[in-house]
Amino acid sequence: MSDKNYGPATSGYRDPEGRSFETVVYQAAKPVLDIELNLAQDAGQDMNLRLQRRTYPSGWLSEEFTNDYASYVWAYTGIPVANQLTLWPFQAIVNGWHLRITNTNYNTAGINAVDLGASPVGVGSKRTDFVILEVWRRLLPAAPATTGKSPTGRIWQNGNVKIAPADDLALNYSDDILDGAVGSETTKRVQIQYRLRVINGIDLFTYSFGFNDPTVVAHSVPASAAAPDGVATVFTYSNQSSSSDSGLWRAGNGDPSNTLGTVDGYIYALPLCAVFRRNSTAFDRNTNTNGGVAYPGPSDRPDQLFTDIVDSIDVYDMRNGTSPSGWDYTELLQKNTGLLLENLARTEIGSTLLGGGVEGSTLLWADEIGLSNANGGDGITTGDTPGAEFIGEFDAVRRAFSDRPTYETIVLNFSPSDQSGAPSATWVMGRTITISPSALGVWPYLPFNWTAFAPSNVTILDVTRTAFVGTSPGQLSFNATANFLVQGLGALPQGAITLTIGSVTDGVNTATTEDLYVTILVAYPPGVGLTKTPTSVLGTSGPYVNGVLINNPAQLPAGSPILYASLVSPSLNYVNREVRLEYLTASHTFSYRPGAGASNNVLYLPERPYLFALPSITINGSPYVGGILISAYQLTLDPGSVVSGDDVFISYQSVRALPQNGEQLTVYYQTVPPQTIREALLPTNLSLDATSISQNMFVITAGSGADGEAYPYPYQYVQAGAVYPSSSGTYAGDHELDGDLRVSIQALYTDTGFMQVPVHLPLAPAPSSMSFGRSPGDADVEGRTYYKTTPFYKMLAVGPTLSDPKKHKNLLPVLCEVPSNYPFAYRGELVLVILSRWASFDDSNSVGFLSDLTQNTTSASIYRLKGNLLSNRRT
16 A cells, blocks of 8 residues: 655545556546546556566666676766766666666766765775665646756756756756646646765675665655755665565655655665775775875875775676566576676675775785795785785796796806815816705805795706806806706705716816806796786886885895896786796896807806897907897807907896895785675575576686686686585695696597587476575685585586596586575576586586585586676566
């Protein structure tokens, strides 16, 4: 039962609800009553609205939900305005009414500008602002009354009560309610009005719908055009899923005399978006990652954002999509699966605790490399600090911190006195030199315990180059070469390597006194890269170089032997969670004295020179002006330019791995949290109705540990399905997908790390429902949540087998409808389920739940669709 207040000039109100009136019949010679005329209108309107609400739910209309990967909520205008959110124009269905949401406080291209209020204040403070669409029925009298009208008494365009006063005459309509021929009010009008309203400081992590936060209450209709937000009432919002409209929220009690001030005693609403706000206290990497300075700055943040300017990554789309014609379920299944495989889905939010924490659907993350607590890190500037995740140490060798195996070369410097046996001024055949990882003399540094800083499972694979190099003055090089017997390579853990001199040939002498430079090849293990998959490289501003900060620059001195000049622009390989960190040295000199009987124009250096700064060379004190060809460690000068005994000085810059000198660097990047529905919202038992089951299964062999990039989805491993390795198994992370890119079945061979295969034995839920069970805390090491049990034995699908067994992951996407209300979705919402099987090593392409959890490796992960789409079937 509801009521409507059409004003004191009417005879009353007759409610058509539940009466099934078709027609109000007017009779001859009988007066036509206002109450009956109003009933006639309401009876038709009631039937129409009731039909629309049963045909498709309230929500937002947009082709973007199915036609584009991007989310068109936040509108970029190119004009930053403090604490203002700019949104595109929208169309919405609210309680059966079709509304155009445009020109809120903005008169360009239909843009909506929403005032969010000042940024939060205080170290570590965060705030989530909730933007909603509120809609109501408003009774408008004729002029000269201005109730429910613009500042000058005009009719709001589209019913938007937040059209700016400056745009009143341009956008709003003149009041034509009064009939000029009569000269007095004959009728009033009921206008459907709306506003975009901001609710500051909701808890979206606990109350995922926003409206269910107990702090959210409906506001009254505007008392005047100057106060369009009205005032707070006691009425909270409730979802209308019980009335088959899961997209609609309603506040009020149906009494038009209540404090809402509406015709029918209700205000109707839809969620639009949430904005995650930065605080106005300066950025601090340990205590206030969520802080920043005001525009125009310059920004003090690694992402160069400002505390009072909204960026696209701050905005979380909360719209529920609706469609009068319904959805193509196969299209939704394919496109939303593609979003996950591309790592472009933004349907879930996350948070971090680093540096006081940040929140959102895209997060600022920080990893740090430097000096561990075990090796003397202080936990403030070095070591595992509060502002970042500690992932490794500098060891004067490693340049790439990666989830894939990487390889580096190390140059070691030995003199004849380093030989075994009695001291000798020359190199002696049969003697050995020892390469000890615990006392490694990485050139040009003193020996140190390299194994204390390198990751475990590092190994020395080979000795790739040896060279006797005479320096000037003091030694004379005969460009001698030596044959060595090498022992101890490839051990895990890596022990000492011995090199036994077999023979020395120099063309002149059989004994040499020069320093011996030995180059060894080192393999770094997989899984020691960044902790998350980056989605964006950050800019260079202030102390940041591509988002990288040197915590303690004094530990990189310009003096010898480090010779620090600048950090080379760090490069990030997103797919392999890899950052490459190197530094450019100041110019330094290496002296060289070539011997007889060799190509004296070929000069050797103990490291690679910087290719973008040509070395400066003097020969016997005179500048060399000829050509220089640089190839790795070798400089080739013009033939005849150098002869035996010349004193050659080479001044050059080099690019080196960062030394182990106590320095620490923080690597900032943006990343997307797991898009599986978060733990707090998942029930222990979940039942869904399958609407579309993929006829194809996906095979993934390439994760962050693979030495290559998968095609066509390089980031296929990030979001697609959690890994349940069995209750007795282990899974260390996505770097475990570290095989090659070869994928082969009998009919097809590819080097893509990805394959789509047909499902020969289809999934057959009984008959359409899918039920799953989980335990609290069921999430893999990457943070993706999952269900691991099902009561249905038919939860099985099989495709063609691989040509050869290998480590891989199988995915089977299923589009489902939520049949009842859950903390993450109301009845009628569509969700995506990814059935995922982890194959540590086999040739099967299948998914299937086993009741024995020590054997089961299949799980189900649940995702929201882009646009949180609502089905039309729940009537």
